[in-house]
Amino acid sequence: MAEFTSALGADGVAVITWDLPEKSMNVMTMQGWDELEALIDAALADEAVKGIVLTSGKDSFAGGMDLNVIAKMKDMAGDNSAKGLFDGIMRIHGILRKIERAGMDHKTLKGGKPIAAALTGTALGIGFEIPLACHRIFASDNARARIGLPEILVGIFPGAGGTTRLVRKMGAMAASPHLLEGKTYEPKKALSNGLIDEVVPGDALLARAKAWVLEASDADLVKPWDAKGYKMPGGTPYHPSGFMTFVGAAAMVHGRTQGVYPAAKALLSAAYEGALVPFDTALKIEARWFTNVLMHPSSAAMIRALFQNKQALEKGANRPAAEDQSVRKLGVMGAGMMGAGIAYVAANAGIDVVLIDQAQEAADKGKAYSEGLLDKGMQRKKVTAEKKEAVLGRILATTDYAALEGCDLVVEAVFEDPGVKAEVTKKVEAAVGADCIFATNTSTLPISDLAKASTRPGQFIGIHFFSPVDKMMLVEIIRGAETGDRAVAKALDFVRQIRKTPIVVNDARFFYANRCIIPYINEGIRMVGEGVAPALVENAARLLGMPVGPLQLVDETSIDLGVKIAKATRAAMGDAYPDGTVDDVLFWMADEGRLGRKANAGFYAYDEKGKRTALWPGLGEKFAPAEVQPELSEVQHRLLMAQVLEAVRALEEGVLMDIREGDVGAILGWGFAPWSGGPFSWLDMIGAGRALEICEGLSERHGARFTPPALLAEMAAQGAGFYGRFGAAAAA
Numbered sequence: 001m002a003e004f005t006s007a008l009g010a011d012g013v014a015v016i017t018w019d020l021p022e023k024s025m026n027v028m029t030m031q032g033w034d035e036l037e038a039l040i041d042a043a044l045a046d047e048a049v050k051g052i053v054l055t056s057g058k059d060s061f062a063g064g065m066d067l068n069v070i071a072k073m074k075d076m077a078g079d080n081s082a083k084g085l086f087d088g089i090m091r092i093h094g095i096l097r098k099i100e101r102a103g104m105d106h107k108t109l110k111g112g113k114p115i116a117a118a119l120t121g122t123a124l125g126i127g128f129e130i131p132l133a134c135h136r137i138f139a140s141d142n143a144r145a146r147i148g149l150p151e152i153l154v155g156i157f158p159g160a161g162g163t164t165r166l167v168r169k170m171g172a173m174a175a176s177p178h179l180l181e182g183k184t185y186e187p188k189k190a191l192s193n194g195l196i197d198e199v200v201p202g203d204a205l206l207a208r209a210k211a212w213v214l215e216a217s218d219a220d221l222v223k224p225w226d227a228k229g230y231k232m233p234g235g236t237p238y239h240p241s242g243f244m245t246f247v248g249a250a251a252m253v254h255g256r257t258q259g260v261y262p263a264a265k266a267l268l269s270a271a272y273e274g275a276l277v278p279f280d281t282a283l284k285i286e287a288r289w290f291t292n293v294l295m296h297p298s299s300a301a302m303i304r305a306l307f308q309n310k311q312a313l314e315k316g317a318n319r320p321a322a323e324d325q326s327v328r329k330l331g332v333m334g335a336g337m338m339g340a341g342i343a344y345v346a347a348n349a350g351i352d353v354v355l356i357d358q359a360q361e362a363a364d365k366g367k368a369y370s371e372g373l374l375d376k377g378m379q380r381k382k383v384t385a386e387k388k389e390a391v392l393g394r395i396l397a398t399t400d401y402a403a404l405e406g407c408d409l410v411v412e413a414v415f416e417d418p419g420v421k422a423e424v425t426k427k428v429e430a431a432v433g434a435d436c437i438f439a440t441n442t443s444t445l446p447i448s449d450l451a452k453a454s455t456r457p458g459q460f461i462g463i464h465f466f467s468p469v470d471k472m473m474l475v476e477i478i479r480g481a482e483t484g485d486r487a488v489a490k491a492l493d494f495v496r497q498i499r500k501t502p503i504v505v506n507d508a509r510f511f512y513a514n515r516c517i518i519p520y521i522n523e524g525i526r527m528v529g530e531g532v533a534p535a536l537v538e539n540a541a542r543l544l545g546m547p548v549g550p551l552q553l554v555d556e557t558s559i560d561l562g563v564k565i566a567k568a569t570r571a572a573m574g575d576a577y578p579d580g581t582v583d584d585v586l587f588w589m590a591d592e593g594r595l596g597r598k599a600n601a602g603f604y605a606y607d608e609k610g611k612r613t614a615l616w617p618g619l620g621e622k623f624a625p626a627e628v629q630p631e632l633s634e635v636q637h638r639l640l641m642a643q644v645l646e647a648v649r650a651l652e653e654g655v656l657m658d659i660r661e662g663d664v665g666a667i668l669g670w671g672f673a674p675w676s677g678g679p680f681s682w683l684d685m686i687g688a689g690r691a692l693e694i695c696e697g698l699s700e701r702h703g704a705r706f707t708p709p710a711l712l713a714e715m716a717a718q719g720a721g722f723y724g725r726f727g728a729a730a731a732a
């Protein structure tokens, strides 16, 4: 079935409609390009056609390139995959350039046929690059639509002319938030940002676009860069003002990405080099850089993790078969930091919430947290007064357990104390119906132990949110020993309702995310205790693409929490406890009252306003940096392997059941170097053999915690990759 169709009206306007069969949103496929080109050719050649409107048969225009196709493009390109990719991209440029030139005479710039894009809704990625090649862009006034070029967020960049066209249209400075940050906008904002030309009521969209096509003059069809005397807004790189922009942008991009994201650098290079040459040469340069990015293992890994795998998990890849478990009424126990956040995200998703704390005042304070977030949203014009009222209207703050009647899910976020949690479990179960699923948000207590307080352990589960709940996209669902399938389905359906990304893991100490993040923090602290300069530790982490160094991270989560976890772990492990050096530093910090950001004093120093100023000099006085400092790569390998080996062990022990969850969970849960696609993707990138070699060296120099897990050794011996071995099974 056709993806594009064309219909010629009595007015002489050919309406080309994009309507991918059996999909709710258009995405561009190889077949789609063929069809679009054939229809454009036919319309340009047909004398009866005065102009063209390109639109969509759906309530959105297009979601972008089919990212699955991009992931496959390289493989399909045969032996010389770079050449295959480059040729494929140049073909796309050819089609879009044909639209842009629309049959006009290149010398006189006359005789072309007007082509307008009529966006019925969301137009992202290639779905916006095609309109950028048209002569005028109309969008329906659909406030839910998103328009923009978010490619950079999945490790590529707008490589179908979007980069070159936008820089030439508005100048490098103005284009940079759209290109480098991947920001997307609702139509009115897209209009005020200069991305589109007109916003039209939905029912008048097509008529308005057709009217424009019929009125357009030859001059309306000529893009500024095709006209004589074109000057780039803001100046080209060698123009004094342009120079400033490019120097600033290069520094900013490097500062933000630490050079680990190939796409940001390639984007900047395409913009810079492209600005120095004529338009068609700039497209060729853009295509070279785009090929370069597609050839980089990072882009494939990022697309796989942040697009394919994330989406598969959100669609319920690991949901047990059970009828729809959407939550209608949610109980939240404990209106502290986590409970208040959970209540907010649920109410925001349209779920009725009963928020309970010990005192009415505490419950009200928890509800006030939602009010604060909604007020902020209103200030930013993202939330209307009606929406605020509706969301707050869904939250009942109370101390009365009787209000829980009718709840089909209760999430407890009371103090991290087994006794308190057991009492709450019992009281809740007495107040709710027999079908209700009970979830705990504990971050450290084993689910199977907490379930002992329940009379219905099959309906008892862990739903572990990350802080701050409204911002963090990952939710870790933990199956206890007796947790049943319906509880897992309930948790997954709830996570889908609140539009977050779930992973499902088995019960074990610290589950998955904390299990990996604690060794990262500990390795950083341990190095300080050994005399590694704290700045080297922090910078090594940032240069790996970790969003925060281990010392900053422990300041954020608080030193006393670290002490508490260390004490509990030591009690549980006894003599096997390996983290003595860590505790020397951590406990001393706690004794000094340096409890982290909340105390305005931790591994970092803070000013009165709570702003981090520098690493705390007192640290170096107590733990003097050694005369000879280790190589950067040694510090980096320690920080990376501390996390990665834990992920491998979690897989080996069956805590993690799906490596896709391991990768997505790592990136969304604790910001594991997103450029790598996650710990398993990173291992596949360097190869199990090389990983083994690194670990053997580290374990010799630093101890048994780096001893390679048997699974890794086995993979190295077989020359196997994690996705090769586990990926297909997980996807099935």
Ligand code: NAD
Residues within 6 Å of the ligand: 333, 334, 335, 336, 337, 338, 339, 356, 357, 358, 362, 412, 413, 414, 415, 416, 417, 420, 424, 441, 442, 443, 444, 464, 465, 466, 467
């Ligand atoms: P918090 O101290 O901010 O909030 C706990 C709330 O529970 C308080 O308002 C308290 O009054 C209330 N409470 C205590 N006993 C109660 C009872 N018997 N009945 C009703 N309410 C009661 O703690 P928090 O940081 O929100 O953590 C709550 C839970 O979430 C803990 O289990 C914690 O391990 C877990 N968790 C915390 C984080 C985090 O970053 N803080 C992250 C993930 C999970």
